[in-house]
Amino acid sequence: MEQDQEAAVRDQVELSVRLLRHLSLDDKPTNLAFSPLSLHAVLSLLASGAVGTTREQIIAFLGPAGADAHTALASKAASVVLASRGNECWKPEVRCAIAIWVDAPLRLNPEFADAAASKLKAAVKSVASRDNPAAASAEINEWFRSETGGLVKDILSESEDSIIDDAISAPVVFLINSLYFNRHWYDPFFPHLTKEGVFHVRVPFMTGSHQHTFMDIGCHPGFNVLRMPYHTGGAGGYKMFAMYIYLPDDRDGLAGLVRKLSSNPDSFLHKTIVPEQPVTVGELKIPKFEVSLKVEVSRLLRDLGLDLPFLPAANDSFLGMLLDSPQGMAVLSLLHRCFVNVNEKGTVAAPGTVGEILGFVMPDDHVVDFVADHPFLFFIMEEKSGLVLFAGQVVNPLLH
The missing domain is CATH 2.30.39.10 (Alpha-1-antitrypsin, domain 1)
Structure with missing residues (x-):
């Protein structure tokens, strides 16, 4: 088990650097900040609801440690590594939150929901994403503001990269992760x-x-x-x-x-x-x-070889996620927003990731x-x- 954990950490480090290199490939280099751990959490959750070749490709993308090892790593990060909240004497804290928002008339597959809740500590919430897209967007944005101390806000906006555009194109499932990091320097x-x-x-x-x-x-x-x-x-x-x-x-x-x-x-x-x-x-x-970044990462992931989750699901890629799944389910967008502030006291940082569907x-x-x-x-x-x-x-x- 410990060897599997170490292998999954190696995979996570390698994925971090692969993403860093591709995000930094620009004719005019600029500041950037992102959270590999937040993206890893959403991809692990996505893999647990996928089936067939799509699931196999997501697992291969995460790394050779395998599905169980990466799910265990995401679970440990959510429940152990990042489970440090402040108290009256010590305000800085580190915390992680994972949630699945599903369109109100639909129901999650109990096996997927139980695994997400028990292994990844994911909360399941209902949202009227098709009947009232604007209200759904506002509700999810408020969740991010609350979980990140206001650092991640309006991740679903009315801009051109918004996930929720209208009732027809609105997604039916949102896989969401947030982190909040507030630590003082030792010196x-x-x-x-x-x-x-x-x-x-x-x-x-x-x-x-x-x-x-x-x-x-x-x-x-x-x-x-x-x-x-x-x-x-x-x-x-x-x-x-x-x-x-x-x-x-x-x-x-x-x-x-x-x-x-x-x-x-x-x-x-x-x-x-x-x-x-x-x-x-x-x-x-x-x-x-102070560095902030908002990026839609599906194109980046495709360039790195992860494409099946974003294709119209002729092979019913996400049958494991919903009961009575709509035909052709696919990931419409994968939004990532990150904020990092470094000053004399320490660092305050928070990312948010939204995936549709010594x-x-x-x-x-x-x-x-x-x-x-x-x-x-x-x-x-x-x-x-x-x-x-x-x-x-x-x-x-x-x-x-």
């Missing part, structure tokens, strides 16, 4: 030390203090990696979250670093994220940044500067499990 930055500096443009840089004399910085050919742990407080047991910033040596080295990362994602990440020992820090500067070692005398004054990658990970919660890149910290 916070002092706001009065934040100074403007040059990052192509002038931006506020958080500056290290005496608290950052020794840091986990991995020095590798062509790039350095900074580990910034979050405070472990709060309810729900011990969990260790950290942000890793991958800074290429060259100012224009971001694309090359992504390619290097993509060559062997799991091996690359786990061999570079944990330095052998803390190092003495000379100059430490990290820009404050011991201490004394440092040596080596002094390392880490000045993130040019484009870099970042990952937020839960270190005990190895899961990637968020991934992204910062090209211009002033762009939101």
Whole structure:
């Protein structure tokens, strides 16, 4: 069982990097942030309601660990890894919510509903998506606002990428996931030390203090990696979250670093994220940044080889999801919205996804500067499990 879990985590890390590389393929690179874990949850839920070749393709896309391992991983993420809510003494929290919204006249297959509830802690809700599309959209948007502290809002909008357009084209099932992440740095930055500096443009840089004399910085050919742990407080047991910033040596080295990362994602990440020992820090500067992204990812997934869920279901792809399933069920859209804010105190982040249907070692005398004054990658990970919660890149910290 533990080996299956480790295999599923490797698959999740590799999927994270595949998505990062394809999202960053742009003639004009820009800031981006997304949650591989949120997408993984919705795809795992989608697989549990699919049948035949469509189910096989979704499982193969998630990775060779297999359906049971990925369902178990999604379950663990929802009920254990991310089950840390704040209390009166400790406000920061990490939480996950999964829900299935189904059009009111229709009924979920009991086997699918029971598995989703027991394994993925999914709530089942009814919504009048065909009789009153506008009200259904507003109700789902309100659910996201509530679950993400207001960070994810209007994910279903009246814009051109809205899932709900009218009563005819409105979907009958929504598979939904949200995460909320609010953690303080273990060693916070002092706001009065934040100074403007040059990052192509002038931006506020958080500056290290005496608290950052020794840091986990991995020095590798062509790039350095900074580990910034979050405070472990709060309810729900011990969990260790950290942000890793991958800074290429060259100012224009971001694309090359992504390619290097993509060559062997799991091996690359786990061999570079944990330095052998803390190092003495000379100059430490990290820009404050806020990144948001709203993207319809079905085209991206098709480009990566996952196409059957989005095709008219001549093979009845989702017969396992509903009783008396309508003919030709298919995924109409897969919307993903993500928000990440990094400041002196810590990080607040939240994604939403809607799918239709260490011991201490004394440092040596080596002094390392880490000045993130040019484009870099970042990952937020839960270190005990190895899961990637968020991934992204910062090209211009002033762009939101």
